[in-house]
Amino acid sequence: MVTKVLMIGLDKAFVDSLVASNKNYEVYILEEKEIYDSCSVEYTRKPIKEVRFSQYQQSSEIIDIICKWHKEVSFNVIVPGAEYAVKGTYKAMDILGFANPGQIAVEACTNKYKLRQICCAIGVPQPNFLKVNSTDQIEKFFNKKPIVIKPINRQASVGVVKVEKKEDIAGAWEECLNVSEGSRVVKRSLKWEYMVEDFIRGYEVSIESIVLKGESLFNNITYKDTIGGNYFAETGHIVPAEICDKDKQALLNSNEQMLKGLEAKSGLFHSEWKITEEGPKLIECAVRAPGDKIPELIKEVYKFNLFEAFLKVLMGEQPEINYTHNSYAGIRYFRPNPGRLVKITGVHILKDSPNVIKYLLNASSGQIIRPIKCSWDRIGFYMVRGNSLEELKRIMLEIENEIKFIIE
Template sequence: MIGLNGGFRHMVSKRPDLELCVLEEAEIIEANPTAFKAPWIKEVRVGAYQQCDEAAQVARAWHADAPFDVVLPGMEYAVRPAYGLAREWGLGEPGDGATRACTDKLLLRQVARAAGVAQPRYAEAASVDDAKAFFEGRPIVLKPSNRRASVGVIRVDTIDEIKSAWREMTTAGEGFRTVGRELAWRYQCEEYIDGPEISVESVVFRGEVLFENITAKRTVGGRYFTEIGHVTPAPVDDRQRRLILDKVHRLLTAMDVVSGVFHSEWRISDGVPHLVECAARPPGDLIPELIRRSQGVDLYEAFVDVLAGQRPALRTNLRSVTAVQFFRPPAGKFVELRGEEALRNSPYVFDYEVNLQSGQQVPDFSNSWQRAGYFALECPDGAVLASEIEVLNRGLEFIVE
């Protein structure tokens, strides 16, 4: 695994036939050394992979000593390095076309346009003037073409907002999650598309789609697009499901997908799914755990299996509805969370986390790294889920100064 992802812990821990080796950036290890000493990790080596080839050299020497069966990315910035090595060694991977399209949002737009997949008007942008030239009086979105977690993605409603939004986009950071050396980012403008949002999680083995799930999601709204809630499976009827999955299949075919797990995001506008973006890896935000609990399919396990050249037996067994909701405390200095006992005592909450310390300034939710925590539930049906979320939200109170 290039770039550690703790979401794989449960799957690796229960599979005695697997040994996980991790290749990670030195700066990221130094920022969180405890995470890399976990018992489910066999060995950790250091190598630079964020827009750098050093990790590939380290991995080649490692592979020569003890050949790997699977190379996978734990994080978005490791996608190209990981699959490049897999391709070099003749191991399972999504295919060069899919890897490139899923790590370059501008290229993805070009591929989707050629395939006839609905999407917003778009253009590459290298300056404020480019963004102003793109603006036609309706809301647009400024976004990096090769970043992650909604970092630097900003809605603009008037031409006068473009200069400050451009500055904010181009100076956005990720703290310890990216390295200190200079990294190259590209940018694009897109027409803003309104409507409900969904994601689709697809497991593909040698070109065949073995499993698909539709997740409903909510974002923070306003200027930003940070995700604040997911429900799976999404409450869509059969007609909507067929329409959505038809567009997903068209996209996967256009990208020449081979094997892997894909997480595509869509907005439904006037009943038509419009592509937002697509990743060639499992999603974050606890979505794999939501799917595992609601349908009995482990995306992480399926991911490893298809990359290992093994066809997984994925039998969907819809047994519950699951959700994760991220906290939205008001702006200010965090004092305490009242009503936390409701989370501990709920028969439906299986996980929760508060990411604020007393005295800490509440983040602005401009990207996924800025969230304040979450709670995750498993309920017998959608009605119980909606009721329990309402009860919990009423009982929770963030005290801020």
């Protein structure tokens, strides 16, 4: 039996995971023409059968196009493959009668300010916040403690800046306003909104929650590293996170409180949290597959395909889930200093180590390495497995010590 999947916006990792499955999939892609033209070769991968074009970034045009295409093909499932496609995709799915996360959840998980408002009302712990459109508003919010300025409706830590001094507000605000995502965002005029919130200290995790008909079926906790300083680009993840029972239970309780408050129906939720001295505090939540190879880490450890489980709940069906693990997996993004790259040494360790699952290095001699401010600035990664957390960390440390980026 063939499962026909309509994906709005290409998620390469998602599509590739279906190739590795023992099930038969046909994937149809609805994409922004401008984004397709910038990397058309990516759409030739199996099992993509057809690509059509529509605006979906801050556009409702896709809703009618999805409905018409569904009448032609009779898709088994429809899924967002890009953050900026989430809202329109789920709206069309609701119209067509497909299982979906629910209107309240979708609205909140595509707008960080709305998420804050709802979670404030239902008592989910989170930082103080304010919607802003000027430096005056930010300065009034600032109370001699670190704050974070962020876009309400962007992705991948783009434009998210920490401010510790009042005199730095104007520069951070200007930086937030003028960020670019390059070819990932269309050139037509789009509207971005902004907010400010207290910076909270603590270690960071994410929860990947599979929800079916309002019931949480699976909650994985992923440990997260970020770049530090004034930016929040993610630089590493470990699955599963090894945290104390007290923090784990408080985290899962807060996550369940959030899902219930959002009236979550069916879907995959990727929420991010800081664990503080007072307990967990919500950073944000997406209602799509997580990035940064987290689904691949989950598959390595739990031995099931998170992407396929996501499709199953969107089909209103019980997914195949394994709840036990006896290993760990992690990903690290390379963090070279900014400057002109002369050479890279020690790469052989990535080829020689049996614990390296995969790696990617998009850098060559003469290239200018930019500071890592968001996910799009990263130049590559390596993924590693270990029988224990200690073994995993030891292997990662060996790799970090061996690979050197010579910068001038």
